[in-house]
Each structure stands twice: as C-alpha cells, then as structure tokens.
Amino acid sequence: MVVSREEVVVVSAEGSLRRPRLQDVAAEAGVSPATASLVLRGVAGPSSATRERVLIAAGRLGYRPDRAASLLARRRSRVIGVLMDVRSSFHAQLVEDVHEAAEEHGYDLVLSTVTRTRDEGRAIETLLDSRCEALVLLGPEAPASRLGVLDRQLPVVAVGRPVPSAGVDVVRVADEEGVAQAVDHLVGLGHRRIAHVDGGPGVIAAGRRRGYQRAMRRHRLGSHVQVVAGDSGEASGARAARTLFASETPPTAVVTYNDASAVGLLDALLRGGVDVPGQVSVVGYDDSPLSRLAHVDLTTVSQESREQMRHAVAAVVERLDGGRTGHREVVVPPRLVVRGTTAPPPGD
Amino acid sequence: MVVSREEVVVVSAEGSLRRPRLQDVAAEAGVSPATASLVLRGVAGPSSATRERVLIAAGRLGYRPDRAASLLARRRSRVIGVLMDVRSSFHAQLVEDVHEAAEEHGYDLVLSTVTRTRDEGRAIETLLDSRCEALVLLGPEAPASRLGVLDRQLPVVAVGRPVPSAGVDVVRVADEEGVAQAVDHLVGLGHRRIAHVDGGPGVIAAGRRRGYQRAMRRHRLGSHVQVVAGDSGEASGARAARTLFASETPPTAVVTYNDASAVGLLDALLRGGVDVPGQVSVVGYDDSPLSRLAHVDLTTVSQESREQMRHAVAAVVERLDGGRTGHREVVVPPRLVVRGTTAPPPGD
DNA sequence: TGACGTCTTTAAAACGCTTTAAGATGACGC
DNA sequence: GCGTCATCTTAAAGCGTTTTAAAGACGTCA
Structure with missing residues (x-):
C-alpha cells in the first residue's frame, strides 16, 4: 500500500513510532505550544500567517489532540454523561437525538450502558469518573433518593420517568x-x-x-x-x-x-x-x-424523542451555563401517530 | 434528607464545593499522595495500617479517582474503543458481550456510536482521541484501505466482516x-x-x-x-x-x-x-x-456473539500484551438454533 | 558499632494539554 | 525620538494522577 500524501512521522528516542503531541506540531510550525493550542482550538489571537503554518504542520503530522489531557487541562470538560440500556431500541433513538442536541450546544457525550453483567450503579460510576459535567439518565431505575444524592454532585436529568421531589430535573412525556x-x-x-x-x-x-x-x-x-x-x-x-x-x-x-x-x-x-x-x-x-x-x-x-432530548440538554446547559439552580420538570405533549392498525369498528 | 453517615466535605478557597482529589485523601490520612495512590490501586507495598487509614479517608471524602488524570498519567490506558451502531439490536448484544470479555482482561471500554448525523469516520475519531489502545469495530463499513491505515496506528479488530488483506484482525462467523x-x-x-x-x-x-x-x-x-x-x-x-x-x-x-x-x-x-x-x-x-x-x-x-467478542478481545490483548504482530482472522463456527418455524414439508 | 538488608514511604518528574499574565514587536501620533 | 497602544507570541503554572528512584526506618548480624 502506497501512501501518496507527504507524511512526517514522529520517532521517539527508542525509534518507536509515537503519537504526535502538541509540542511536535509547535516545533514543526516553529511556534510555541501555546500558540499551537490557540490555533488548533480556533481561538482568536494568532495571525493568519501563523494559523496557516500551524494547521499545515498539524495536518502533516496527522496530529490529533489527546482528549484525556485536554479534559484534564480544561477548566470545563463540556462533556455530558449519558446512561442508557443498549438493549432498548427506544434508547437507541434517544441516544441519536441527544447526540444531535448536545452538539448544538458544543457539548461532547460519554456513553455508558447497562447490560446483563453491568448494573446501573456501575454504569453511572463510570460516568462520574469521566469528568462529566452533568448526567442525562435514560429511564433510570435507581430510587429517587439515590438520584437526589447524585444531583448534589452534578446536574442530573432523568428522562422518561417522574422522580418525585428529589431535586433532579425531569423530562418526560405526558x-x-x-x-x-x-x-x-x-x-x-x-x-x-x-x-x-x-x-x-x-x-x-x-x-x-x-x-x-x-x-x-x-x-x-x-x-x-x-x-x-x-x-x-x-x-x-x-x-x-x-x-x-x-x-x-x-x-x-x-x-x-x-x-x-x-x-x-x-x-x-x-x-x-x-x-x-x-x-x-x-x-x-x-x-x-x-x-x-x-x-x-x-x-x-x-x-417525541427528539424534543425530549432537546429539553434534556437544554436543562443541563441552563444549569451549567445559565446558573439555574431550581428543580425543573418538563412534560412534553405526546403525539398520536396514526398508521394502519386503526379503523372504524366493524359494521360502522 | 438527612445523611447519617459522617461526611467530610472539601471546600475550596472560594467556599465552593470541590471534588476531592487524591491529595485531599492523602492529607486526610496523613500520608503522601504517592502512598494514597498505591493503596487505592491495590498495589503491594503500603503497610496494612496505612492501607486502612487511606481507605477510611477516601471513604469519608467520597473520593473517586479522576479518569482523565489517571489515563493521562498511566503509561497504558487499558481502554479499548468500541464502534457500534446504536440502532442495531445485534450490536447491542455484541456490546454486552464485549463488556464482559474486556472486563475479564482488565480492560475498560469506550463506546462510540454511529447515528444518522454522525458517520463512522467521526465515531472512530472520537475513539482515537480517547486514548484507546485498540479498536473493536462492529460491522465497520469503511473501505479496507482505511482500516489498514488505522491499523498502523493501533491494533484494530473488525467484527463480522471479512477485510481482505488490510492487516487488521478479523473475527467473524463462517x-x-x-x-x-x-x-x-x-x-x-x-x-x-x-x-x-x-x-x-x-x-x-x-x-x-x-x-x-x-x-x-x-x-x-x-x-x-x-x-x-x-x-x-x-x-x-x-x-x-x-x-x-x-x-x-x-x-x-x-x-x-x-x-x-x-x-x-x-x-x-x-x-x-x-x-x-x-x-x-x-x-x-x-x-x-x-x-x-x-x-x-x-x-x-x-x-455466537459471546464467542466472537471473546475472540475479539483476545486478539486485542495478544497484540497489546502478547506482542503479536501478524495479522489474524478468527472464523467462528455458526450454530443452528432450531425453534418453531421449521418442520417436515406437507404430506411427508 | 557500623554495614547491610528488608520494609515503607515519599519527592519529584512525568503525562499532554489549557490558560493567564506578561513580554515582544511594530505602528502611530506628537 | 519617545511614549502609547494594539497586536501577536510565549513562558510558566497548572489540571489530578502514576511512577520511579531514592530516602527513611528499623532490625540483624558480624
């Protein structure tokens, strides 16, 4: 297989291939890591000449920012944790829509699923460990009190299920x-x-x-x-x-x-x-x-999966970026979808 | 709501609640962060007296290690990236089983899904950014050449689809x-x-x-x-x-x-x-x-989802921990499941 | 008593990025 | 020629862990 595109490869002291770092890009472009970081994140400041050099260098090296490092360094992670049940086709739908909604607000998602051998508690813990700023729980089964405790740690939205008086936000259909x-x-x-x-x-x-x-x-x-x-x-x-x-x-x-x-x-x-x-x-x-x-x-x-997910993400964003503190419950009106299994009764 | 368990809370300079860090635990236990880290990861070394103090302190603070930081500091991430299509119930099954198989080898999973608005390329990029050490791709649709390029970066296993001569490992059914x-x-x-x-x-x-x-x-x-x-x-x-x-x-x-x-x-x-x-x-x-x-x-x-996933994870582990470099294709024998839709033909 | 182990513990240097405050540079008006 | 600004760049200090080499404690033995 021939790689036609020009490619620079970073080789470490021991001669093994290493994933390029920001520093490598900076060196390649002849600027400081700080500048490279600015350019790559699209922050205003660097001149267009510098911009171009950095972008070219990054492309040449095939640079991809390290998410863990980035998360660690960022003040805010802009990551929302989503709990789902991978077996449910309805959840699949919700996940699609929550992806879309989160993206619109510039948030990333971390998925964690319940399975036979992996209960909800563990799935949620994985999320907590992943620097999520908030949790969207699809059809959670934990008792309201547990959700309430969680909510004191970070904004939590329960989807599809009423959670009486626990402080967590709720999005569901009427x-x-x-x-x-x-x-x-x-x-x-x-x-x-x-x-x-x-x-x-x-x-x-x-x-x-x-x-x-x-x-x-x-x-x-x-x-x-x-x-x-x-x-x-x-x-x-x-x-x-x-x-x-x-x-x-x-x-x-x-x-x-x-x-x-x-x-x-x-x-x-x-x-x-x-x-x-x-x-x-x-x-x-x-x-x-x-x-x-x-x-x-x-x-x-x-x-109304799409709308529910919009509300869920909006609720999260309001609490994270808008400073809302109070509890909120969004009840989405359902919508009848008439297809082929209904008709007038016989003899009508 | 009354929290009966004794609870120490870490308060930052500005008075806001902060997530406890390893250092907080160490301070609480009166040891160094290094020791605390050792204890919390179950590494041999610290005396049992120290162990206990650290564990108690961690419990009291409700400490949870920060995954991003841990990932960053670790030499190895022990994370496998899994690409799936959240809409497929067969993938759901595979994800359940890959979770189980990965766990047995002490690996964690990061899930990334294809959706209407999120193509395979993007889903894979997310995985690459997440410090995965290897990729398990469920029914990937990318051309073999693209998979081959990926495989030069990190071990890749394609599941359920033959990938002619691209170097990636393949697990599929006959x-x-x-x-x-x-x-x-x-x-x-x-x-x-x-x-x-x-x-x-x-x-x-x-x-x-x-x-x-x-x-x-x-x-x-x-x-x-x-x-x-x-x-x-x-x-x-x-x-x-x-x-x-x-x-x-x-x-x-x-x-x-x-x-x-x-x-x-x-x-x-x-x-x-x-x-x-x-x-x-x-x-x-x-x-x-x-x-x-x-x-x-x-x-x-x-x-044979379970078996396929076992092989997929085994393939990954062998390349990561066993140093295997060659290409491998595992073809699992299928198994007929006889249920109620087959019987002798009429008049037989 | 001092050398030498064995256990425990720790200081300090990564890991790869972001961010902030300050430094360079050059343009401009006086 | 000099101060003032605006523009661009960067040094350096984190972020919260892990890891390594070395220090410390304590006993043992010659």
Whole structure:
C-alpha cells in the first residue's frame, strides 16, 4: 500500500513510532505550544500567517489532540454523561437525538450502558469518573433518593420517568394525555368497547392506565372500561389477546401499554384469523422503530424523542451555563401517530 | 434528607464545593499522595495500617479517582474503543458481550456510536482521541484501505466482516457454513424445494448466497436452487414472499439472509393464510433478539456473539500484551438454533 | 558499632494539554 | 525620538494522577 500524501512521522528516542503531541506540531510550525493550542482550538489571537503554518504542520503530522489531557487541562470538560440500556431500541433513538442536541450546544457525550453483567450503579460510576459535567439518565431505575444524592454532585436529568421531589430535573412525556389521545382517536372512529392492556406495576404504567380510565369516563364509556394484566414484553400482548377475545363481547379496539405489547397482540390476532383493523383496532405506545416496520404499521403514541432530548440538554446547559439552580420538570405533549392498525369498528 | 453517615466535605478557597482529589485523601490520612495512590490501586507495598487509614479517608471524602488524570498519567490506558451502531439490536448484544470479555482482561471500554448525523469516520475519531489502545469495530463499513491505515496506528479488530488483506484482525462467523447448516437441517426434514432470500450486494450476503448454492448442490438439489432478490430489511422478506408464492410450485422452505428478512417473510405468509411451519418452513440468520420473541420463535443461525467478542478481545490483548504482530482472522463456527418455524414439508 | 538488608514511604518528574499574565514587536501620533 | 497602544507570541503554572528512584526506618548480624 502506497501512501501518496507527504507524511512526517514522529520517532521517539527508542525509534518507536509515537503519537504526535502538541509540542511536535509547535516545533514543526516553529511556534510555541501555546500558540499551537490557540490555533488548533480556533481561538482568536494568532495571525493568519501563523494559523496557516500551524494547521499545515498539524495536518502533516496527522496530529490529533489527546482528549484525556485536554479534559484534564480544561477548566470545563463540556462533556455530558449519558446512561442508557443498549438493549432498548427506544434508547437507541434517544441516544441519536441527544447526540444531535448536545452538539448544538458544543457539548461532547460519554456513553455508558447497562447490560446483563453491568448494573446501573456501575454504569453511572463510570460516568462520574469521566469528568462529566452533568448526567442525562435514560429511564433510570435507581430510587429517587439515590438520584437526589447524585444531583448534589452534578446536574442530573432523568428522562422518561417522574422522580418525585428529589431535586433532579425531569423530562418526560405526558403519558396520561398520550393514552387519552389514543382513546379519543378510537372513539372518534366510532369505537365504544375499548380495552387496555396494562404495563404492570410501576409509575409509568400507572399513568397510562389512569389516562385510559379517565378518557373512557370522559366519553361516558365508564361501563366499557376493561383493563387486562400485562407487562412490557410482547408475550403479554399475546396473552392479553387470548383473554380479551375469549369473551362473548370482545372489544373492538385495544390500547396497549407499549409497542412491544401491541406487536404481541397483533400477532396473536393475526394467528387467530382476526382482521386488523377490520375487526379490531390496535394502538401502541412509544412510536418505536418496531411500530414503523412496514408490516406492523402500528398506530401509536410518539414519545417525541427528539424534543425530549432537546429539553434534556437544554436543562443541563441552563444549569451549567445559565446558573439555574431550581428543580425543573418538563412534560412534553405526546403525539398520536396514526398508521394502519386503526379503523372504524366493524359494521360502522 | 438527612445523611447519617459522617461526611467530610472539601471546600475550596472560594467556599465552593470541590471534588476531592487524591491529595485531599492523602492529607486526610496523613500520608503522601504517592502512598494514597498505591493503596487505592491495590498495589503491594503500603503497610496494612496505612492501607486502612487511606481507605477510611477516601471513604469519608467520597473520593473517586479522576479518569482523565489517571489515563493521562498511566503509561497504558487499558481502554479499548468500541464502534457500534446504536440502532442495531445485534450490536447491542455484541456490546454486552464485549463488556464482559474486556472486563475479564482488565480492560475498560469506550463506546462510540454511529447515528444518522454522525458517520463512522467521526465515531472512530472520537475513539482515537480517547486514548484507546485498540479498536473493536462492529460491522465497520469503511473501505479496507482505511482500516489498514488505522491499523498502523493501533491494533484494530473488525467484527463480522471479512477485510481482505488490510492487516487488521478479523473475527467473524463462517457464514457459508451457517447457511449450509440451515439447508442441511431442512433437507434432513425432507424438504427439497428450498429457496433463498438474498441480502443484496455486499460481501456478507455473497457468502451466505454461496453457502446456500453449494449446500443445495451437495444435496443434489441444484435444480431446485432459487434465489430471490432482497436486502437486509423486513420489507424485502415480505416482497420475497409474494414473489415466491405466486409460482405454481412454491418452495416448501425458505432460508433468508437475516432474521429481519425472515420476520417480514413470516408476516406476509401469515397474512396470506399460509401455515408456518405446516406448509412452509422458514430459517433466519443472526439469532437476534427478534427471533427469540415468543410469537416469532424463528429457527435461525446463531452468530455466537459471546464467542466472537471473546475472540475479539483476545486478539486485542495478544497484540497489546502478547506482542503479536501478524495479522489474524478468527472464523467462528455458526450454530443452528432450531425453534418453531421449521418442520417436515406437507404430506411427508 | 557500623554495614547491610528488608520494609515503607515519599519527592519529584512525568503525562499532554489549557490558560493567564506578561513580554515582544511594530505602528502611530506628537 | 519617545511614549502609547494594539497586536501577536510565549513562558510558566497548572489540571489530578502514576511512577520511579531514592530516602527513611528499623532490625540483624558480624
């Protein structure tokens, strides 16, 4: 392999190849390290002639600043730590969007993930050790008190989960309203027997369940309220299908806790020969990549990942750069995404 | 909130709270920073009395070593950079396993992900800036030449993709053999008309296609070879279903490029009223989380994520700690995972 | 008593960058 | 020619660790 571009290589005393340092660039350009640093960071000051020489030297050496050293020397790290669960496709979405939002504010990200063998505590500790100035925690499971303690150390934003009175900032979607929109949509199509597949214990599921019940009562459909047990997995959707459609008056529409559950439900219906949306309408929750698959094409409620991440980063920036100290909770309005699994009830 | 545990807090000259440094711990324990460092890293030397005092002091201050400083000072960073695509559930799996493998060798990880707005090049640059000693690239798309250049800088392992003659280490699964196993399984069940849904251009799809063709010929079923166009998405599986089952003699079994394609295919069959595995058997590829869902229950070929990651980390460690210089390619044997989508052909 | 070990501890020099205050330089007006 | 400024450059002091060579403590043995 021939490298055509002119290349200068830094060789240490022992003759081994060494990664070029700022000093090497400075020497190559005939200036001091201070000047080189200024130029490379785009700080005003150095003359354009100097600028050019330094940039050329840096290019020639293939210089890349050392992040650890830079972090250490900088007063501020401008790094935000993000906790995620690498297994969740919704988190994947959030990470994409938080990258974008952070970049707009000139912040870098450090990712740390929960895995089977690596619990949330450890993942967070890694972040703390990495000079993060703030933490964005995606769906943290730690108790509020632990988050509160953390927040006294550095700004913390919890995403997607209410954290009662712990001082941490919170960004989440108005779940109750999201489910209400789903119910409104179904009622608007003419449905009356609308069931809900529950998400199990936990504060998020409770909010969605409440949203369903209130919306039903608001539409004077209190007598049709039907909640079947479930959890966040697909299997629970399939189970729910069997429960719901064993009855003599099955619902004409189902609102599920999340997309996974909806997909399980859809599948069970399909196998049972039930036409969706002809005989039954189904609405999910999350607008996860899953729901967008062509063959799923699920009507669902969007969590507005992008907007949530914008708010999360904004909250961080305000506390770091704006000096805000008080607690903040941003509740983003959800948005119903109508796709192919909802239609008027049969015979309508 | 009352903090019951005794807590000493470091206050800087201006009165603001400061993160405790090694020096603070040393002062608190009445030893030098050098000793404190030794104790905290578990290095032999300090007496047990000293040890205890330092540990107590550290605990009292809530000391956490600064990773950037530590990285900078250490001769070796013991950090491996991992490139991934946060959107891929298969990568998620790999990341879990690489975490585990790295930990066993005492290495830390830095994650960098590709997103819509952040291409592979940038993601890799972030890693280079983070003092990684080596790179594990999950399904990299960069041309082999670029990887070769990178490899002259630090050990690079490409996972899941052959990289012809670029010097980088490669860990991948024997795709051809994986597909052959799938075909063998189907033939063993009595199938003869076995079709393949292709994965499009690209070296990986080519390998799987070849595996299919050779296995068919080996079983003297060359006349039944049928490859339909496709790609890596679910939609292509659904399209393939329509193509395949429009013919008067449709296959009794289908081997797809990957699980996503298989799921699309399954769905189309289900909607078309075709019984799986009663009328048609389907085999996927990847053993992705998708395939394990109860209602999918797809027979598929495992990529042995855990083993691949073990090899990847081993390759890195050997080059870093073992002084190996030559190129290495580890080809892991695939493993057929038989689930519920395969059965003898109808009338057998 | 002094030489010589063995254990512990530590001073001080990295690590590669940023930042600040001060130094050079040259232009300009008087 | 001299003081004043503005412009550009740099020396030097960190940032919070790790590491190395050497100092110190303490006992042992001839």
